[in-house]
Amino acid sequence: MITIKNLHASIEGKPILKGLNLTVNAGEVHAIMGPNGAGKSTLASILAGREEYEITAGEIDFDGEDLLDLSVEERAREGLFLAFQYPVEIPGVSNVNFLRTAINEIREHKGEKAMSAKEFMALVRDKSALVELDSKLASRSVNEGFSGGEKKRNEIFQMAMLNPKLAILDETDSGLDIDALRIVANGVNQLKTDQNATIIITHYQRLLDYIIPDFVHVLYDGRIVKTAGKELALELEEKGYDWIKENKVN
Amino acid sequence: MANYTEDELAEELKNQEYKFGFVSDIDTDTIPIGLNEDIVRLISSKKEEPEWLLDYRLNALELWSTMNEPSWAHVKYKKPDFQAIAYYSAPKQTKKYESWDDVDPEMKATMTKLGISMEEQQRLTGVAVDFVMDSVSVATSFKEKLGELGIIFCSFSEAVQNHPELVKKYMGTVIPTQDNYYAALNAAVFTDGSFCYIPKGVRCPMELSTYFRINAGGTGQFERTLVIADEGSYVSYLEGCTAPQRDENQLHAAVVELIALENAEIKYSTVQNWYPGDKNGLGGIFNFVTKRGICEKNAKISWTQVETGSAVTWKYPSCILKGDNSVGEFYSVAVTNNYQQADTGTKMIHLGKNTTSTIISKGISAGKSQNSYRGLVQIHKNAHNARNFSQCDSLLMSSECGAHTFPYIECKNSSAKIEHEATTSKIGEDQLFYCKQRGISEEKAIGLIVNGYCKEVLNQLPMEFAVEAQKLLTISLEGSVG
Numbered sequence: 001m002i003t004i005k006n007l008h009a010s011i012e013g014k015p016i017l018k019g020l021n022l023t024v025n026a027g028e029v030h031a032i033m034g035p036n037g038a039g040k041s042t043l044a045s046i047l048a049g050r051e052e053y054e055i056t057a058g059e060i061d062f063d064g065e066d067l068l069d070l071s072v073e074e075r076a077r078e079g080l081f082l083a084f085q086y087p088v089e090i091p092g093v094s095n096v097n098f099l100r101t102a103i104n105e106i107r108e109h110k111g112e113k114a115m116s117a118k119e120f121m122a123l124v125r126d127k128s129a130l131v132e133l134d135s136k137l138a139s140r141s142v143n144e145g146f147s148g149g150e151k152k153r154n155e156i157f158q159m160a161m162l163n164p165k166l167a168i169l170d171e172t173d174s175g176l177d178i179d180a181l182r183i184v185a186n187g188v189n190q191l192k193t194d195q196n197a198t199i200i201i202t203h204y205q206r207l208l209d210y211i212i213p214d215f216v217h218v219l220y221d222g223r224i225v226k227t228a229g230k231e232l233a234l235e236l237e238e239k240g241y242d243w244i245k246e247n248k249v250n
Numbered sequence: 251m252a253n254y255t256e257d258e259l260a261e262e263l264k265n266q267e268y269k270f271g272f273v274s275d276i277d278t279d280t281i282p283i284g285l286n287e288d289i290v291r292l293i294s295s296k297k298e299e300p301e302w303l304l305d306y307r308l309n310a311l312e313l314w315s316t317m318n319e320p321s322w323a324h325v326k327y328k329k330p331d332f333q334a335i336a337y338y339s340a341p342k343q344t345k346k347y348e349s350w351d352d353v354d355p356e357m358k359a360t361m362t363k364l365g366i367s368m369e370e371q372q373r374l375t376g377v378a379v380d381f382v383m384d385s386v387s388v389a390t391s392f393k394e395k396l397g398e399l400g401i402i403f404c405s406f407s408e409a410v411q412n413h414p415e416l417v418k419k420y421m422g423t424v425i426p427t428q429d430n431y432y433a434a435l436n437a438a439v440f441t442d443g444s445f446c447y448i449p450k451g452v453r454c455p456m457e458l459s460t461y462f463r464i465n466a467g468g469t470g471q472f473e474r475t476l477v478i479a480d481e482g483s484y485v486s487y488l489e490g491c492t493a494p495q496r497d498e499n500q501l502h503a504a505v506v507e508l509i510a511l512e513n514a515e516i517k518y519s520t521v522q523n524w525y526p527g528d529k530n531g532l533g534g535i536f537n538f539v540t541k542r543g544i545c546e547k548n549a550k551i552s553w554t555q556v557e558t559g560s561a562v563t564w565k566y567p568s569c570i571l572k573g574d575n576s577v578g579e580f581y582s583v584a585v586t587n588n589y590q591q592a593d594t595g596t597k598m599i600h601l602g603k604n605t606t607s608t609i610i611s612k613g614i615s616a617g618k619s620q621n622s623y624r625g626l627v628q629i630h631k632n633a634h635n636a637r638n639f640s641q642c643d644s645l646l647m648s649s650e651c652g653a654h655t656f657p658y659i660e661c662k663n664s665s666a667k668i669e670h671e672a673t674t675s676k677i678g679e680d681q682l683f684y685c686k687q688r689g690i691s692e693e694k695a696i697g698l699i700v701n702g703y704c705k706e707v708l709n710q711l712p713m714e715f716a717v718e719a720q721k722l723l724t725i726s727l728e729g730s731v732g
Contacts, residue, residue, distance in 0.1 A: 048683075048687050049686075049687075050683065071686075072683065072686040072687055073686045073687075073689050073690060073691055073692075075687075076686065076687050076688055076689035077689045081687075082687050084684065084687075087684070088678070088680045088681050088683075088684040089681075090681055090684070090685075090698065090699060090702055091702055091703065091705075092701070092702025092703055092704070092705035092706075093698050093699065093701070093702035097698070098685075098688070098690075098698065099688075101690055101694060101698060102685075102688035102689045102690050103689075105689045105690050105691065105694065106689040109689070141702065158688065162688065162689070
């Protein structure tokens with residue numbers, strides 16, 4: 001699905017990623033954990049195509065294409081989805097208008113016909129139930145006046161609507177109470193197939209109680225320094241990141 | 251509305267040049283250029299006007315010649331040479347059309363290009379159109395249906411001939427000749443326009459619509475509109491403008507007067523898309539318009555405007571809230587791009603008790619343009635319990651454009667409540683990125699964001715206008731983020 005090789009990236013001349021390697025296959029769930037400042041959100045931003053980062057070395061293959069050659073919207077249309085850590089408000093634009101525009105842009109890109117209003121509304125009903133999102137929120141302006149939990153659920157709702165190949169969840173668990181966390185996790189689990197993949201970026205282990213990852217990676221100082229199964233998350237929770245830092249020094 | 255035009259937009263966005271920049275090849279009857287008493291007499295005689303109207307014009311000319319062009323607006327332009335303008339141009343057709351089939355095919359083609367073919371209008375929208383092409387009305391529809399209700403909707407010239415008592419009674423009562431330089435000029439040389447009268451207690455069953463269009467090169471256009479809503483009546487009036495592409499500047503100085511008698515309501519909506527000049531600021535229309543309405547007791551006037559065109563705009567649709575409990579509203583979206591300049595806003599003059607006014611202004615500036623809101627809220631000393639709410643928002647699309655707000659408040663009654671809110675923001679890179687991450691192209695993202703920003707105003711427009719306005723906003727701002 002995605003292969004990242006020796007990725008180096010910097011912002012305003014300051015190196016953040018320093019030789020990151022990661023391979024994610026279809027059907028897999030990967031968790032990327034790490035202390036603050038390790039480069040977790042930088043990785044998410046670079047995959048989505050934020051322009052303020054400079055890629056100084058490395059390559060990213062996304063389903064046979066050079067990801068770094070694609071524009072932000074091309075990546076999205078090819079099936080890369082980012083659930084934002086801080087979802088953006090767009091006053092006056094309804095969630096449904098926003099999503100219908102997005103869906104039809106993606107369909108047009110694939111050479112498919114625009115989705116009919118009827119089909120679209122059925123999809124909205126179906127997918128909003130998945131994340132227990134009040135159907136009223138679907139017709140409200142994008143994220144405007146949403147609570148923190150509603151914004152995060154809205155991200156997963158959008159993900160469900162757009163049905164991406166690769167979803168990257170950037171700190172989706174931050175600011176969620178246990179109930180919201182369960183709902184979000186439940187949504188992600190239900191969307192999982194053997195055709196798609198998920199990268200969960202998180203600081204804490206608790207989301208991984210609900211979404212069981214196939215792999216857990218520790219990102220530290222711009223590189224993945226440790227990879228193991230789901231038990232690694234528990235170990236990190238217990239020992240903290242200092243343990244990794246010490247290990248790395250040793 | 252939610253799912254409006256996305257696909258159509260894509261088509262239109264491919265064509266960045268001004269869509270309506272074509273010239274119809276129709277013989278026109280143009281009088282010599284210049285402005286003097288003889289010209290005014292000639293216009294009046296060509297239109298077979300009564301003596302009182304000629305006197306009205308001559309008086310206006312005299313007043314105008316003593317006045318100076320206003321210079322307080324935040325706009326810069328080369329003053330028009332008023333002696334280099336032809337003040338009258340009419341399509342060369344002496345006989346009136348008996349039916350739609352008689353209309354010159356060339357003219358029909360023009361209307362088709364404008365997207366307002368009569369047949370379509372009649373069949374699909376139920377809008378009665380009074381199409382003004384180069385100063386003379388060529389077609390009016392739905393007249394009979396309106397006639398049954400006693401509604402008069404015709405060209406200004408026809409009204410002068412057929413309803414002189416109404417014209418004489420109300421013309422110039424809201425905007426007197428000496429009101430300002432351009433109003434005086436209009437009063438002297440106006441060639442045509444629209445007239446509408448809604449009788450007592452009648453609710454006009456359809457949106458009344460007029461399309462203005464400058465066509466012959468080098469001719470100014472001086473339209474005059476008079477809308478009278480008699481006691482307890484209601485009318486919604488739509489006005490839309492497009493103009494062909496020209497390199498020389500063209501002057502448009504219209505006058506619109508609205509009269510809402512007791513318990514009457516007038517809703518006046520405008521989508522203005524005059525040629526704005528090219529991306530280097532060459533050419534474009536000068537739009538110097540005076541629009542004002544007066545409200546008697548319990549009456550209401552609501553102005554809604556979407557301004558995307560013109561090189562220079564100078565326009566303040568206003569309300570005189572004379573009667574107690576009367577209501578004035580102003581909803582505006584003004585877009586400027588490239589080198590466009592707009593100085594627009596409203597005046598709410600509170601004279602009566604318990605009068606209420608609302609002002610919602612959304613300015614969008616892009617390119618190197620200058621966009622100013624200028625508004626006056628005036629509470630007179632007998633206007634007890636007057637209320638005003640103003641909200642002026644500015645959205646900046648580039649780092650080289652300007653947004654300015656000039657709110658004036660004059661309050662002479664201590665029981666008044668006046669609220670003013672203003673915001674200025676730059677279009678969010680984060681919003682654009684968010685849209686693009688969902689697969690939406692930059693152009694569509696701008697369209698979504700801008701239309702969302704203007705929603706409060708667009709919601710005031712009748713449906714068919716709202717769709718057109720949304721498209722216009724997106725087209726006007728194509729490729730403008732920087």
